[in-house]
Amino acid sequence: MFGSVMLEVAIGLAFIYILLSLLCSSLNEVIAVFFNLRSKNLLTALNQLLTNEAKPAENSAAATLISKVTSHPFISALKQPPVRFFGKQRDEKVPNYIPPHAFAVTLLDTIGARGGDGKMKTVSSIRSLINKEENEHLKRSLLPLLDNAGDDLEKIQSNIEAWFDTSMDRASGWYRRQSQMIILLVATVVVTSMNIDTIHIAHALWHDYGVRTVLVAQAEQLAKSDKDVLTKDQDYKKVVEKIEGLSLPLGWDSESVIKFRQNREDAKGDRESRLWAALVKITGLLITILVISISAPFWFDLLNKLVDLLSVVKRPSSVAGSPGSEGNAQKPPLAE
Known part of the structure; x- marks a missing residue:
């Protein structure tokens, strides 16, 4: 008891x-939701991934790069509609979540690695475009991914997706702690x-x-x-x-x-x-x-x-009267 x-x-x-x-x-x-924490966390992760800065200075090359990425149709289409709180409209700069494929295509478009028809340019052309990038951090990050892919254009995109996934894992850890x-x-x-x-x-x-x-x-x-x-x-x-x-x-x-x-x-x-x-x-x-x-x-x-x-x-307390037989508890006599 x-x-x-x-x-x-x-x-x-x-x-x-x-x-x-x-x-x-x-x-x-x-x-x-009120403070757009997921969106802000993702924006910080993008800044760190592409520029190695939590918040790039305004009008800098890093800020321009981030603006191009976040305003790309593949990314802007993922944003949720603006929400009104206490009469004020709150809009998010980036969506709460970006699929790796969407990010890879967006980044390749941003650096000019894809033509107007959506097809990838040659490996040598992509390497030349990366070397022309003003953002040294992005250049140092993308060149090893390009080297690893060799002449495989599809692997270039998959390497960028894996690179993005790794960064998002860290961002998820930041958000969980927050x-x-x-x-x-x-x-x-x-x-x-x-x-x-x-x-x-x-x-x-x-x-x-x-x-x-x-x-x-x-x-x-x-x-x-x-x-x-x-x-x-x-x-x-x-x-x-x-x-x-x-x-x-x-x-x-x-x-x-x-x-x-x-x-x-x-x-x-x-x-x-x-x-x-x-x-x-x-x-x-x-x-x-x-x-x-x-x-x-x-x-x-x-x-x-x-x-x-x-x-x-x-x-054990529910079994009475019949040892060895479960569920056959002895019922009390009915009150007359």
Whole structure:
């Protein structure tokens, strides 16, 4: 019994963490769209790839090169329509994603390696065009790719695609780290504003059988779902509604404030007790901030393992009266 209660509390916490992680991810997505973070990250990656500068100086040869690449029809066609936020139109300079093939064709067009009919020029002509480039970084980058291709024109393009792919892998790493920092900040705001204290919630789940049972039932239902449900449920408003419907001790309402003050008054004469109460509160909030910064899929996998373990723990107690025969639990007599 003691073990099953501990598991139920752990399942309840994992379920809460999933919802909160989804909330943070949803808010992170809103922030990314509002500030065009993906587009800006890709533009920085292009600058580094083609000019070895995070932001080339205006009217420089490097800036002109970037402008030609980003304004190419193959690239501009990938941009999303302008979005209006608070009455202002926000437009992205580059799309959120560029396929390697589109980039390779765009770059070859930019340096003049393709004729008006779309066919590649000769290797010697392409080498001559690259040597004439004002951008030394681009020249040093493209010549080895050309040497590696030999006389194979198709391999020149495939080498450029591979070169671009490698750069985009690094850019993805930059974006992931940036997103993780944003999610951590979002988690801090969400947890402190909603008073989501892991220690307090665990205590409530341990002592409140009703809330614990409801949470475990919802968690078991979620565990039966496919993992893709986590990516489909990205509307932060719906996630907030689910969290508010859990009947958990969340928020800085009057009852929470009164209880906190009462605890301080009870420990008024004991400075160590006051410090301990504050430390426990801060620790509970910090635990929540850190754990919900982890992606929801991690907690989903852990939830499935805990649910499976709970079913194993409860199985012996559900079998009675007939040893050796699973599922034939003795039914209690009907009340007359």
